[in-house]
Amino acid sequence: MTSSNKPSSMRIDKKNSKGCVIKRGNPIQITINDTQVTAYDGELVASVLLAEGIRTFHSKHKTGRPSGIYCGMGVCYECLVTINGIEKVRACQTQVENGMVIKTTGEKNP
Amino acid sequence: MIEKTDLIIIGAGPGGMQAAVSAAQIGLQVVLIDGNPLPGGQYYKQLPLQFSVNQNSCLLKEAASLFDGIQQPSIRLLTNKLVWGIFYNPKTKLWQATLQGDNCPPRLEAPAIIIATGAYDRSIPFPGWDLPGVITAGAAQVLVKYQGILPGKRAILSGTGPLQLAAAANLVDAGVEVLGVLECNQGLIQKGFLHLTGILGQWSRMKEGFQYAKSLLRARVPYKTGWSVIRVDGEGKVEEVTIAQLDKEGNPIPGTERSNSLDTVVVGYGLTPSTEFFRLLDCEMIYSKPEGVFLPKRDPFFQTSLPGIYAIGDCAKIGGAKLAMLEGEVAAAHVAYQSNRTTKDKFDQMTAKIHQAIKRENRFSKMLAELFAIPHGLFSLAKPETIICRCEQISLAEIRTAISYGAQTVTDIKNITRSGMGFCQGRTCASILSQILASQRNCPPAEGYYLNIRPPIHAVPIEYFTESSNGVQG
């Protein structure tokens, strides 16, 4: 499985008007929906998903409506993903770790 | 054996950190707890340890003395820990905070707890507000400044207040094509004159605001007052936004609608205090119109109606970092005084100096609240099929039906429809329910009361509560 090659990166690498540029942590390997992807130590799961062009993190119970990041602070519970087999974990509150397995799927029906 | 300390502080943002430093200075043993990996809260949010930036932000330079100040033996800093409940222990007559996280005491007790849990973005529902690609101003800041990630390529900002300018400037700097910044309030300059006294002594803030405005001007980003996003459309994500001009009451003026294609909508309608613990403990709560929610009643030393429970900063009333820090100082001094660790004279001395500064900050935040209130018309953008409770997927139509059954309080709506029974326990939808109820019953929002919250205040796997606990945070 090769790392997906996004045509235009969602990671900010340019300097801003104050001359600041963020230097990320070391690259690590994680899996998103069975595809191996390079992420960086210190990134949130939500960030990596957005960087990979994934905006729908899960589908809602009852209506199946798509949902992704909204508040970015762990308050709204919209950014739920399955991490290492554990369902409904907030992507904006979880840092990536080497070998992490992430799935963005809808809810199983009870 | 339950670990004891002199003071527990929940929330290591500016307010919590200042309270800890002040308390330690007076000689108290403090435990300072935060759910994030690093202290700083939202206002002084630090980059992840694994990241670095070639230039320190001036905001974090400001915070440096606080970050240094909390590194002392009498302040025990616990990060990445969830306080899932607060209980009163009648046996020890102390307040008990229950914690979840790695390597931490499951319970801590102290005669006093200062709650400094801050605030989060307030939500206004409109058709499409729940599409992926609609994010809050807070989320935009987290992504851009804290993670170096673009939320999208082409964005519009809609909301009210100066925080929007900061978010817009950061997005522009990051390379996002910003179509415009929509401020729903109008006549700001005229209104601003009435509040000149509020601006006195706030030059550093004015300077900050001018910097953001400069960024936007340079990038030729239109700033429109009296406009707002009224709907968002797309197949499973943001694709098109419709904006409209608003009349004085905030109602969209028919015929002024315009649409644009984009991928990101940043909404910034102000902040909502995190009042979970106060409602959990049954503190006396009072309705506050600017925030649209109930806030804990506080005495002049920021103690709630429950002796030993203090509320400082944005979690008690939106007022900004500076005010939070001043309140933190006063509350810490009062805790010390109440536990006989300082004399009345010393206490009076400590607090007298601060009260003037607090008055000034209150004037400023009152001005902001009045200038940047949410005009009434914006509460009616949602259509019957618009989802109001996102966790449980409850629509406006279902809520209206519940009110037609005779619901008199927001808890009645919750019980009938399940709004507020999901993961977020109503953090997103509670103030919206309050508005809908008030509007449909033609009653003041205060009469609809507020939602209860139950422990754990964030969902925790049951495994944690069994004998062999091994908490998983997420």
Next chain:
Amino acid sequence: MKPVQTFDVIVVGAGVVGCSIAYHLTKACFKVALIERKHVGSGASGANFGMVQSNDVELKHSIPMVLKGYKRFDTLEEELGMSIEFRRIASLRLLSTEAQWNNSKERADILPGAGIPYEYVPPAKIQEIEPTVDPKNLFGATYASFQGQANPFLLMWAFLRNSNRQNLALFSHTEVTGFLIESGRLIGVETTRSTMHANFVVLATAAWTRSLGQKLGYDWNIHTFRASAMVTERFSDLKINTIVTSADHIETEINGPEDAELTVMALTQTPEGNFLIAQADRPGEVLDGKISHVAPQAMSSIATRFFPVLRNAKLLRAWTAPTTYTEDGMPLLGPVKDLPGLILAASFRSAIVNSPIAGEIVTQLIQQGHCDLLDISSFAPERKMEAADTVYRVKSEKSPQEETPD
């Protein structure tokens, strides 16, 4: 001067029983005020699993009433014009020891004859009913197939929605602060909102009945205890068809210290998939809704003992509510003997199944001065109580100081 309002009947307490009484009275064209100190269902009525249960009925005098109550549920949704999410569901009580079975024997002898199926199930047959239960260390189970479950909030609001069309005045966040007596008759109440006059006052106030009675100089024999429950996220890794309970608390209840915290396991899965888990009972006459921090631990430990996979389910919230019992297991239902105008409808076992019939009974009492639907003489408020069966034992009176988590 507080405003004065006049009604035919004042009902105090908007739980399932109060809402039912309000409904039946307004249906009979009475002008009713329903007074509630917080919000509809803020007491025990809003803190339970919604069980429409008949198998815990007091055996000597209460079966006819429970049967009538249960029968109403056959047609209640149609009558009230909306769903209350009612479904027939069985209840399965897991027995770890023969002693626990012996404790249930009397029920197994009496209930089936009365029309309430209740039988012993040997370990080998348990998985036919509930495949996910491991019968290995069990003596067996009792199976009560004639149970039900409803959404208690929808039940209350179904009653109220219909009442509202028929002239009900609901006063939320309104407390009764006093009673008005004239010439030996109760003529109304003082509340935090207004003075209210009526021909009858009905107290459907469960845990608050005793303290309200004390304002009138009565000390009605109702006891309270704190029952806790909790709910998980929707969890599809486990499927449960019945309401599963354990009987492990029985030994503690009979032989243990009087102030022991009794953890009964009761567990059921909502149609949406959430697990409702109960129940940790704290003894002591308490009226607050404050859950102790040990209750989630007690409930989690016992639930995962029987269903280990639940360890991964996330707990959404845990709560508690003051709940009542009487020593003889029967409600206080009927007119108060020497105070005309006052009627009690409190402490049912259990409230939901009896709520429709309680509404009918109280309406009859008010309409014609007596009840001929049922013999309710055994439920008289002022009766002397003799301890009945051991479903709930009387806990000793403990001050709040002493009944703490460690």
